[in-house]
Amino acid sequence: MPTRRDLLILAVLVALAALIPLVTGMRYIVTQATLFFIWAIVVTQWNLVLGVGGIFSLAQMALFAVGAYSTAMLGYYFELPMLLAMPIAALVTVLVSTLVGAACLRLKGPYVALLTLAVAQMLYLLITNDTACFTNPPSGCMPFFGGVRGFTRFGDLGFRELLGGKWYVAHFYVGLFLLALAVLFSLAIIRGPMGLAFQALRDNPGCAMSRGVSKFKYQLWLFALSAFFTGLAGSFYAINFAAIGPTVFSISLLLFLMSMIVVGGIGTIWGPLLGALILMLTDEAMREFGDWRDIGLGLILAGFVIFLPRGLMGLPVARLPRLSGRRRAD
Amino acid sequence: MSETIKKPNIIPSRRVFLKGAAAMGTGAAVLAGINDGARASGDPIPVGQAAPLTDFAAADGVEFKNGLELACEEINALGGILGRPLEPYFEDTKQMGDPTNVQAVQRLIDRHAVHAVINGYNIGSGAAVQDVIADAGIIYVHYDTTIGHNNLIKSDPARYFGSFQGDPAEFWYGPGFLKFVQGLEERGEYKRTNNKMAVVLSAGVYAANIANAIKETGADYGWEISLFETVNVPISEWGPTLAKIRQDPPSVIAITHFLPADLAQFMVQFAANPTPSLVYMQYGPSIPAFREIAKEASVGVVYATLVGALQDEIGTAFETRYKEKFGANAGHNSGAQPYDGCYVWATAAALAGGTGEPGNEEQNRKVAARMNALIYRGVTGVTRFVPNENAAYSYPTQVADSSLGMPHQFLQIQDQTKSGGLIAPPPYATTSFQLPPWIKG
Numbered sequence: 001m002p003t004r005r006d007l008l009i010l011a012v013l014v015a016l017a018a019l020i021p022l023v024t025g026m027r028y029i030v031t032q033a034t035l036f037f038i039w040a041i042v043v044t045q046w047n048l049v050l051g052v053g054g055i056f057s058l059a060q061m062a063l064f065a066v067g068a069y070s071t072a073m074l075g076y077y078f079e080l081p082m083l084l085a086m087p088i089a090a091l092v093t094v095l096v097s098t099l100v101g102a103a104c105l106r107l108k109g110p111y112v113a114l115l116t117l118a119v120a121q122m123l124y125l126l127i128t129n130d131t132a133c134f135t136n137p138p139s140g141c142m143p144f145f146g147g148v149r150g151f152t153r154f155g156d157l158g159f160r161e162l163l164g165g166k167w168y169v170a171h172f173y174v175g176l177f178l179l180a181l182a183v184l185f186s187l188a189i190i191r192g193p194m195g196l197a198f199q200a201l202r203d204n205p206g207c208a209m210s211r212g213v214s215k216f217k218y219q220l221w222l223f224a225l226s227a228f229f230t231g232l233a234g235s236f237y238a239i240n241f242a243a244i245g246p247t248v249f250s251i252s253l254l255l256f257l258m259s260m261i262v263v264g265g266i267g268t269i270w271g272p273l274l275g276a277l278i279l280m281l282t283d284e285a286m287r288e289f290g291d292w293r294d295i296g297l298g299l300i301l302a303g304f305v306i307f308l309p310r311g312l313m314g315l316p317v318a319r320l321p322r323l324s325g326r327r328r329a330d
Numbered sequence: 331m332s333e334t335i336k337k338p339n340i341i342p343s344r345r346v347f348l349k350g351a352a353a354m355g356t357g358a359a360v361l362a363g364i365n366d367g368a369r370a371s372g373d374p375i376p377v378g379q380a381a382p383l384t385d386f387a388a389a390d391g392v393e394f395k396n397g398l399e400l401a402c403e404e405i406n407a408l409g410g411i412l413g414r415p416l417e418p419y420f421e422d423t424k425q426m427g428d429p430t431n432v433q434a435v436q437r438l439i440d441r442h443a444v445h446a447v448i449n450g451y452n453i454g455s456g457a458a459v460q461d462v463i464a465d466a467g468i469i470y471v472h473y474d475t476t477i478g479h480n481n482l483i484k485s486d487p488a489r490y491f492g493s494f495q496g497d498p499a500e501f502w503y504g505p506g507f508l509k510f511v512q513g514l515e516e517r518g519e520y521k522r523t524n525n526k527m528a529v530v531l532s533a534g535v536y537a538a539n540i541a542n543a544i545k546e547t548g549a550d551y552g553w554e555i556s557l558f559e560t561v562n563v564p565i566s567e568w569g570p571t572l573a574k575i576r577q578d579p580p581s582v583i584a585i586t587h588f589l590p591a592d593l594a595q596f597m598v599q600f601a602a603n604p605t606p607s608l609v610y611m612q613y614g615p616s617i618p619a620f621r622e623i624a625k626e627a628s629v630g631v632v633y634a635t636l637v638g639a640l641q642d643e644i645g646t647a648f649e650t651r652y653k654e655k656f657g658a659n660a661g662h663n664s665g666a667q668p669y670d671g672c673y674v675w676a677t678a679a680a681l682a683g684g685t686g687e688p689g690n691e692e693q694n695r696k697v698a699a700r701m702n703a704l705i706y707r708g709v710t711g712v713t714r715f716v717p718n719e720n721a722a723y724s725y726p727t728q729v730a731d732s733s734l735g736m737p738h739q740f741l742q743i744q745d746q747t748k749s750g751g752l753i754a755p756p757p758y759a760t761t762s763f764q765l766p767p768w769i770k771g
Binding site: 027031147148150160241244245252294 | 384422424425426427428429430432433436437439440441453454455457458461462465533534535538539689
């Protein structure tokens, strides 16, 4: 179960973050913070799969897209309120994740990576190669999955109408709330029985399996459960930007998010959040440099892999167990 | 370009000012006149652009950036907008698509509080950016060339008052092409061998909309669509498609797919055993790579653009200024889009008494009203917006008067070492149509 210390850290961080819209009048900072919350949710959940479960999955953005597309399609075709569409989309993501997991998790290492990447590419091609007009809205021919253009005008949470130009402040707090829930879930997994099972499987697989700890079963559970918040993040992403399209499948975005985990520290509780914060700030600082921005991010990632493979949480000062929150026998 | 224009902070005499502005087109002269010799030294007006500065469309994206920069520089030399200089900001839309475009435009509004967004094109744009613009109450000029824009504005003109498409919708490529062929026939420059037309398209809204427009209106011009084939792209092997064409040779082959390398391969493989057909292609032949790959097989191909710099006094003066600033290989045709878009907005804003920041919908509605009333002669011809659709009129398909619509330009490659010659519409054409070598025999 989550320790008091972790909960206290979370409470303090949430309280501090909640002050941002109150202390800054800059819309830009508030909207960027909302985007940070979304990516932070994705990386905390991906970290569970990658760092805790030891599953080298590259399907995370595909699952994110499933959540986003499910929300958009529920709103677009069935005019479902977004508040209802969000949890349904998250459950759809869990279902898809379970199916993908059942197909992939009997494989090992790079084969899992390849198969999950193939699944993501298959979904991407399914969407972009769908060109037949399913409906004909004012904006032009709309294929069933939205085609290369994607979905827009599928609904929102109602804050645009309620708060007018200040709708983005409400979205900030929704994002913060979802992130807090995702971190709580992450703490419960890492500190709970599932975390202990994975620790046992990592430290002494023979002993763990002889005691009835099934690697496949636990990995499948983790793969499916972590998809709930990933799908929810995708759902909120679509609602926040009022648009979703196949660009969420881009490899560069996948690598950007993976870099957050690597920079922060794989398998740690707070590392992915720290990595997300640092990389978003770095990305922002390098925005004016065009292609150099990608090269810069690549260099940072390479630097961490070579010199700090455990990320920032692996630095001597952070490696003290009470600060890193990492449960490792080594 | 006059010396005056190169030095923004010198107040010239009104006469010198107007003289310099006239070299850039009548629109610039109007703006200079409204500014009345004012120096652009007040608070800068932030103006934004969301363009594909990296990734596969970067070649065009960089030119969009150049076009806006040049326009801002020149407008500032003319006194800005009522004495306030323009300050451009840019966001990268990379692979484009609505979610990326929306984020880029939202960032321009949030981070720089831009009063207007002046884009070139962004592929995959639907209705999303117009909503962001409507929420912020600012002005948006883009060259996405999509009928979706017209339909969206028509659905709620009051909400989307600030969104303008600086060129006609892609739909006009279809009937415009049919009208062009009709003109060739009427002037005796071309004679059809039968009433058959083959239409080849690729997946995607742009190519499909143009192909469908040809299919739907072809009968009005006496054409029977004998082949309507969708190809998977990128494509280098045209054998199956060519086999169908050779089996039932049409008078005209219209290809609405637009990637230059694919189209060049078509011409190379077509030239080996050509049918006596007029070959029309979309966009690709305007790119030098098309001629470099197809070589002599490129000669005779006809292509078109709904928006591009004209090869007249104003257009060539722009080309000279553009290439002086950005290099001999710079693509002024792409840069011409946001260049004209910026002038249209700036002139209307000056007439309306200034621009409006995000949230100042009242002032921006005045600017939009002026834009709707404006007939602007720029480097791409005339920009005049269709009421309640906020998209440029196309000449000669939509309007018969060349002073009231943007010329739908038809070009033909007549020398593989040079870009296409402008063969229509009058009075802008600089050369005549020549029968392709494979028809002449």
